[in-house]
Amino acid sequence: MNISHLFPDPPARVHCIGIKGVGMTAIAQFLVQQGYTVTGSDVAEEFPTDVVLSRLNIDVADVFSAAHITDDIEAVVYSTAYAATHIERIAASKRGIPQWSYPEVLGLLSSFATTSIAVAGSHGKTTTTTLVARLLEVAGKNPSAVVGAPVSDWGSNARIGSNDVFVYEADEYQNKFQFYQPSRIVVTNVDYDHPDFFPSEADYTKVFVDFVARLPDDGLLALWDEDPQSAALGAATSARVVRFGASTACQWRLTAVAVSKSGTTFTVLRGEEVFGTFTIPYAGEQYARNAIAALAITENLGVTSDVAAQAFRSFRGTARRMEYIGEAEDKIVIDDYAHHPTEIAALIKALRAAYSGSPLVLVFQPHTASRTAELLPAFAVALAAADVVVVLPIYTSAREGAGTVTSEDLVAAINVIASDKAKMAADFAAAVALVAATPMHSVVVTAGAGDVWQVGRRLLHQK
Numbered sequence: 001m002n003i004s005h006l007f008p009d010p011p012a013r014v015h016c017i018g019i020k021g022v023g024m025t026a027i028a029q030f031l032v033q034q035g036y037t038v039t040g041s042d043v044a045e046e047f048p049t050d051v052v053l054s055r056l057n058i059d060v061a062d063v064f065s066a067a068h069i070t071d072d073i074e075a076v077v078y079s080t081a082y083a084a085t086h087i088e089r090i091a092a093s094k095r096g097i098p099q100w101s102y103p104e105v106l107g108l109l110s111s112f113a114t115t116s117i118a119v120a121g122s123h124g125k126t127t128t129t130t131l132v133a134r135l136l137e138v139a140g141k142n143p144s145a146v147v148g149a150p151v152s153d154w155g156s157n158a159r160i161g162s163n164d165v166f167v168y169e170a171d172e173y174q175n176k177f178q179f180y181q182p183s184r185i186v187v188t189n190v191d192y193d194h195p196d197f198f199p200s201e202a203d204y205t206k207v208f209v210d211f212v213a214r215l216p217d218d219g220l221l222a223l224w225d226e227d228p229q230s231a232a233l234g235a236a237t238s239a240r241v242v243r244f245g246a247s248t249a250c251q252w253r254l255t256a257v258a259v260s261k262s263g264t265t266f267t268v269l270r271g272e273e274v275f276g277t278f279t280i281p282y283a284g285e286q287y288a289r290n291a292i293a294a295l296a297i298t299e300n301l302g303v304t305s306d307v308a309a310q311a312f313r314s315f316r317g318t319a320r321r322m323e324y325i326g327e328a329e330d331k332i333v334i335d336d337y338a339h340h341p342t343e344i345a346a347l348i349k350a351l352r353a354a355y356s357g358s359p360l361v362l363v364f365q366p367h368t369a370s371r372t373a374e375l376l377p378a379f380a381v382a383l384a385a386a387d388v389v390v391v392l393p394i395y396t397s398a399r400e401g402a403g404t405v406t407s408e409d410l411v412a413a414i415n416v417i418a419s420d421k422a423k424m425a426a427d428f429a430a431a432v433a434l435v436a437a438t439p440m441h442s443v444v445v446t447a448g449a450g451d452v453w454q455v456g457r458r459l460l461h462q463k
Helices: 022-034 050-055 087-094 102-111 125-138 173-179 201-213 228-236 285-297 305-313 341-354 369-374 376-383 407-417 428-436 453-461
Strands: 013-017 037-041 059-061 073-078 099-101 115-120 144-151 156-159 165-169 184-187 220-224 240-245 252-260 263-270 273-280 323-328 331-336 360-364 388-391 422-424 443-447
Touching: 013 022, 013 087, 022 037, 022 050, 022 073, 022 102, 022 144, 022 156, 050 156, 073 087, 073 102, 087 099, 099 102, 102 115, 102 144, 102 165, 102 173, 115 125, 115 201, 115 285, 125 144, 125 165, 125 285, 125 305, 173 201, 184 201, 184 285, 201 228, 220 228, 220 285, 228 240, 240 285, 252 285, 252 341, 263 285, 273 285, 273 305, 285 305, 285 341, 323 453, 331 341, 331 453, 341 360, 341 376, 341 443, 360 428, 369 376, 376 407, 388 407, 388 428, 407 422, 428 453, 443 453
Parallel strands: 013 037, 013 073, 037 059, 073 099, 115 165, 115 184, 144 165, 184 220, 220 240, 240 252, 331 443, 360 388, 360 443, 388 422
Antiparallel strands: 144 156, 252 263, 263 273, 323 331
């Protein structure tokens, strides 16, 4: 896999702005493997990717500064969280250094593969991408892959394999789709999100329509048929379409889903024939849906029933997706990336099945003011299904500042549905104190796309 005809030749120095982001860390790994000298900058905040960057011996500055952009840098790769007005991007422009966004570089990397598989959808992208890569890995295809979270089996969020197959998580935010030209696309679902970028549901759906419309005629599109928005995408392409779901109209059918503490068992039919009965060691119907999505998009790539059984059975998950953290004062601590009402509802349902009878304490950190405001009623309904809800201040991230809606508004909305169920925590310490006061033998889950995972670590360190 070589991008040197567009980039400077290795061992040229490439500087990565916002290198701690999971996508940026993956790009850094591929660049290092190619022989580039990679440096980076980001905020001082601890990230799950820190261990990967440390292992790669990449020099990472924990503050942004124009001084980091020096004459020996021959290319800059930047996270799309940082606009052209960012201090280091301005410095690079002044020096005439070429700049490439994360999705542009990912698009380049994937374009060299014989088969490139993009995993898209509002929810389930990370797990599905990992399962696709694991199926192909077990099948002996040696795929390259970029995933939106560290993968336990790899010890990082990227797998550097052959040029034959490249699997990547395709994020719709900011229409990153425009930079990708895969030969296969799987869409897990289409559920309105990112109101800071997409003014309406129609705007959001359109980027999916445009994306699948660019598939080549000999490409493959796999769609979750139970979601009307996803199912409708088949009309936008001349590529072959396969559908997965519960309906008899689906080429890949999901049946007999059973969820327990030990995992999720399900049967898959291919046409009228039983393809196999499988178990994934994680609780939740969404794991069965992600698994059948992975099977549907890997058609004709050597994934047999035996390969699937081994890949699913040995699946060890990804960071921040139903991740077991440990136990603190007889409380089980789990962490999850859920930051949308649909994801929260699925998370709570899975935990109820896995830990039936245990009180469920959910520590939620809303992610972005715009999403919180747009989806506030749905957030309240989803969160009210927990027994105790602790809400942290909104994590505004680099993409936007504070809005008019606050976490206190969310707490009030939850308590209208379930009186006194939700409590506000001003910071992590307050959240830990509130959780410590909940019943023994509770299941505590930290949820959100920001840094709420630190609450779980603090709980464990109190032991």
